[in-house]
Amino acid sequence: MSGDLFSPETLAFLAAALGRTLWMTFIGCTIGFVIGMVLAILRRTRAPLLAPLRWAAALYVETFRRIPFLVILILVLFSVQAFAPDLSLLGIATIAVTLAATAYLTEIVGAGLDAVPRPQIESAEVLGLSWFDTLRHVVLPQAWSVILPPAAAFMVMFVKDTALASHLGVVELAFAGKILVNKGFSPLAGFGAVLVLYALISWPLGRIASSLESRLAASRHR
Amino acid sequence: MPLLDIADLSAGYGGKTILDGLSLTAERGDVVSLIGPSGSGKSTLLRVLIGLTPPTAGTVRIGGEAVDYADKAGLKALRRRMSIVFQQFNLFQNLTVLGNLTLAPVRTLGVAPAEAEARARDLLANVGLADKAGSYPDQLSGGQQQRVAIARALAMQPEILLLDEVTSALDPERVGEVLETIRSLASTGITMLLVSHEMAFVREISTKVVMMDEGRVVEQGSPAAIFETPTQPRTKSFMQAIIRH
Amino acid sequence: MMLLRLLLAVLLLWAAPAVARDLDAIRQSGVLRVGVNPNFPPMSSYGDGGTLQGFDVNVARELGRRLGVRVELVPTEAASRVPFLVSGRIDLSLGALTITPERRALIDFSVPLHSEAMGVITTSRLPVRDWRELNRADITLVNMRGNQSVSVLAEKLPRPQRLLVDGNADTIRAIAQGRADALVENVDFFIGFTKNYPDVRWRVLPEPIFTAWCGIGLAKGNEPLRVAVDAALSAMHRDGSVDRLWRDAYGAAMTVPVSEDQLKRTAASTQTGYRFDWQPVITALPYLAGGAVISLQIALIAFWAGAVIGLAAALARLNGSPIARRVAGAYVSAVTNTPALVQIFLLYYALPEIGVMLPAFVAVTLGLTLNAGAYLSDILRGGINSVRQSELDAAEVLGLSRLDKLRHVMLPHIVRTVYRPLANFFIVLVLGSSMAALFGVEELTGRAINISTANLRTIETFAVTGLIYIGLTLIASALLALAGRTMFGVRRA
Numbered sequence A: 001m002s003g004d005l006f007s008p009e010t011l012a013f014l015a016a017a018l019g020r021t022l023w024m025t026f027i028g029c030t031i032g033f034v035i036g037m038v039l040a041i042l043r044r045t046r047a048p049l050l051a052p053l054r055w056a057a058a059l060y061v062e063t064f065r066r067i068p069f070l071v072i073l074i075l076v077l078f079s080v081q082a083f084a085p086d087l088s089l090l091g092i093a094t095i096a097v098t099l100a101a102t103a104y105l106t107e108i109v110g111a112g113l114d115a116v117p118r119p120q121i122e123s124a125e126v127l128g129l130s131w132f133d134t135l136r137h138v139v140l141p142q143a144w145s146v147i148l149p150p151a152a153a154f155m156v157m158f159v160k161d162t163a164l165a166s167h168l169g170v171v172e173l174a175f176a177g178k179i180l181v182n183k184g185f186s187p188l189a190g191f192g193a194v195l196v197l198y199a200l201i202s203w204p205l206g207r208i209a210s211s212l213e214s215r216l217a218a219s220r221h222r
Numbered sequence B: 001m002p003l004l005d006i007a008d009l010s011a012g013y014g015g016k017t018i019l020d021g022l023s024l025t026a027e028r029g030d031v032v033s034l035i036g037p038s039g040s041g042k043s044t045l046l047r048v049l050i051g052l053t054p055p056t057a058g059t060v061r062i063g064g065e066a067v068d069y070a071d072k073a074g075l076k077a078l079r080r081r082m083s084i085v086f087q088q089f090n091l092f093q094n095l096t097v098l099g100n101l102t103l104a105p106v107r108t109l110g111v112a113p114a115e116a117e118a119r120a121r122d123l124l125a126n127v128g129l130a131d132k133a134g135s136y137p138d139q140l141s142g143g144q145q146q147r148v149a150i151a152r153a154l155a156m157q158p159e160i161l162l163l164d165e166v167t168s169a170l171d172p173e174r175v176g177e178v179l180e181t182i183r184s185l186a187s188t189g190i191t192m193l194l195v196s197h198e199m200a201f202v203r204e205i206s207t208k209v210v211m212m213d214e215g216r217v218v219e220q221g222s223p224a225a226i227f228e229t230p231t232q233p234r235t236k237s238f239m240q241a242i243i244r245h
Numbered sequence C: 001m002m003l004l005r006l007l008l009a010v011l012l013l014w015a016a017p018a019v020a021r022d023l024d025a026i027r028q029s030g031v032l033r034v035g036v037n038p039n040f041p042p043m044s045s046y047g048d049g050g051t052l053q054g055f056d057v058n059v060a061r062e063l064g065r066r067l068g069v070r071v072e073l074v075p076t077e078a079a080s081r082v083p084f085l086v087s088g089r090i091d092l093s094l095g096a097l098t099i100t101p102e103r104r105a106l107i108d109f110s111v112p113l114h115s116e117a118m119g120v121i122t123t124s125r126l127p128v129r130d131w132r133e134l135n136r137a138d139i140t141l142v143n144m145r146g147n148q149s150v151s152v153l154a155e156k157l158p159r160p161q162r163l164l165v166d167g168n169a170d171t172i173r174a175i176a177q178g179r180a181d182a183l184v185e186n187v188d189f190f191i192g193f194t195k196n197y198p199d200v201r202w203r204v205l206p207e208p209i210f211t212a213w214c215g216i217g218l219a220k221g222n223e224p225l226r227v228a229v230d231a232a233l234s235a236m237h238r239d240g241s242v243d244r245l246w247r248d249a250y251g252a253a254m255t256v257p258v259s260e261d262q263l264k265r266t267a268a269s270t271q272t273g274y275r276f277d278w279q280p281v282i283t284a285l286p287y288l289a290g291g292a293v294i295s296l297q298i299a300l301i302a303f304w305a306g307a308v309i310g311l312a313a314a315l316a317r318l319n320g321s322p323i324a325r326r327v328a329g330a331y332v333s334a335v336t337n338t339p340a341l342v343q344i345f346l347l348y349y350a351l352p353e354i355g356v357m358l359p360a361f362v363a364v365t366l367g368l369t370l371n372a373g374a375y376l377s378d379i380l381r382g383g384i385n386s387v388r389q390s391e392l393d394a395a396e397v398l399g400l401s402r403l404d405k406l407r408h409v410m411l412p413h414i415v416r417t418v419y420r421p422l423a424n425f426f427i428v429l430v431l432g433s434s435m436a437a438l439f440g441v442e443e444l445t446g447r448a449i450n451i452s453t454a455n456l457r458t459i460e461t462f463a464v465t466g467l468i469y470i471g472l473t474l475i476a477s478a479l480l481a482l483a484g485r486t487m488f489g490v491r492r493a
């Protein structure tokens, strides 16, 4: 198979690998965003009853932001073995992405919630709105425009970090480069092709993320 | 029996006493104006009354019933009878004018959406903004936003309305329209407690003027009494400072 | 931090139902799941059609035929073989699984499948005739992490330096590129990769150093399955099937064949399940701590060198000539839009093609430095931009000199703006330095991989490693915050 980097087989192989890269990133970050949202809101509750949960959420965030993603990947690989031995490597890597993304996205969502001016919340309070109504009708709609741009930027960032999943043997883009090189392509060609593919994905996505930022910054409502 | 009866009320921030055993009453239909130097605790008093800052001592009675500020249900009941308008309007930026006016009645009073909307439109007409129902707050001028904020407070149908320097954040040419709104409100018989630096206006619409300093009531009486024949030296010096100004 | 341990313990408690399947369950499902290495020709590798092929694959198929079940191949990296067996993800593991006492503590083995005669692959560059002559400190031996050969070498050839890599192909590449002088490994397995480098004059030293035996791995206590596999495999040895398949793959007979004696084996123990054993990793704590120091070194070098590059790039983008602006902008977007890992792949594997050979430590640190430069240039540019024109105007009106303006107006402001992002980025670098492990640098993660492949206590080892990273970054954050407060008046968030 060595020789033509642009043969249909090689291109299909790279496309499939790229698909896995995007899948891990998108699914992991999306689930991470949802959980991160829950954790960020949880951390901003006041009920004494929830104190242990607040404490656990804080510990979770602190822990997973201080462990290298590579170490998280390895830990997930070996601990997931215990209860889901049939899960694919791609699934395992996606769990690792989710765990890491949750920690970072909790912080991003939290910063967005904190950016809603205090008087907005006080106004809701004096109108007698419940905690949940305040969250749903006042805080979240306003936090949204502050949360989305960095969250999108984070997801674009993470496309690159998933390259480490190659260590588990997930045939994503970086591992695809390794396989090509092991099949006889020169490292420059194999890894170079992969590098270009990453750039082709990351650059436009980054553009979209930052245009999102300026679009949302332009209008405060909606 | 006074509608609002504040007795020996104290409050503060982080151990610092701001309100220091303050007592004050208002009858139904009264327009009570709070005046006094900056930092005397006027805003703090309103925040304590509406339950945003917890009191450290004293009681507040509305229609003879003591308000329990430590209790969620107590606060909820309080906020059905009392509403507040802030200096900075604090309209919900994510909602239209109509949304701002209907959110709380629908969610907390259980008013049907259609009814809430009809009432909101009436209120908007009263403050002269019938055509702005679909606008977002950042599309309105300061004076318009403040009138919406007043309408939003009224949408809760409070017996007592608190107004904290509602004209201070406005351009001078916008002050008049908001004062006009309050003036017409006063004639509806609602009980109001307002903080204002517009002395001519205070004098015109108040039934009672309260001079505050260092978290206490220095002197209170009819507008004429406070503005023309103040008895306390502190009130006198305050009046002189304003006139010189 | 106990939480992590707790978390893992909980995860493993859940584990209870997930155990290896017994023979009945396998027969019932009709499918035998066999782990093979996806990157290990001619044992097993992806063929052109994307299907796995090779000696192991053929052995697995033949075994399946004799056991009356269909074979499902599960790609399994070397380090995952034992955990996958223990958890029951795979029923059998192939892939040159050497029979060792450490592995016997966790899994069972069939009778030997093939021998593993350890010899020396080198090039004409190294003028030695016998493996004993390799015991010199000026020689670098390349090894594949996780292989039995690592510990054998430590015993028989203690002097040479060692270079650890992750894949079979990487070992031969390391020699071809001159990073290492020789490979001590099963010659049969590795010689095939030399075809990728026809320009190198490859040599194999005649006498094997040591012969080990590889068996088929099974979960512990799965006696009926083991008996069935032993019976089938012994029959395959006796009727010449194994020999035939070996010749198909290697073009020659096994250097040391499996003897009849070895086919008559004794029963293994029947203990099952996974028990935590923290002792091996606790013993290795000083070794891990030494790795943490190297991690910090990488992060510090990348940070300061990156700061210099970043400042230059930031100034070029703000005040440079149009060309300087473009170059700096292109550098930043090229680096920030591609993974650091792939950049380092290129630095490490592709640069030798043009004659520049960087040691792993240098390649990784350089890669991280380039990244740091790009990201720090963004942070610094933001800091410089944050100086308000009104403040500069005020300074101008007050008649301050250019230098005074820089020292008293601009710098304090810039430092206060960028300090916290810089400190955060340093933490990112400490975590990012773990990538070095994938290139054989023995920093914290690399050492964790080393000991976990030897002691097979992966979860314990990496849980402790995670805790070390947490401790390291907490201390770094605290010191940086303290320095920021006392030296630059940076307040807490």
Ligand SMILES: Nc1ncnc2c1ncn2[C@@H]1O[C@H](COP(=O)(O)OP(=O)(O)OP(=O)(O)O)[C@@H](O)[C@H]1O
Pocket (backbone or CB within 6 Å): B013, B018, B037, B038, B039, B040, B041, B042, B043, B044, B045
């Ligand atoms: N959230 C707070 N935390 C701590 N101190 C506060 C807070 N809000 C107000 N204060 C202090 O309480 C005192 C009274 O403030 P308050 O706003 O009630 O005065 P005021 O009479 O409304 O003044 P002004 O006329 O300037 O609005 C001031 O000294 C102020 O600094």
Ligand SMILES: [Mg+2]
Pocket (backbone or CB within 6 Å): B042, B043, B044, B164, B165
């Ligand atoms: Mg005030």
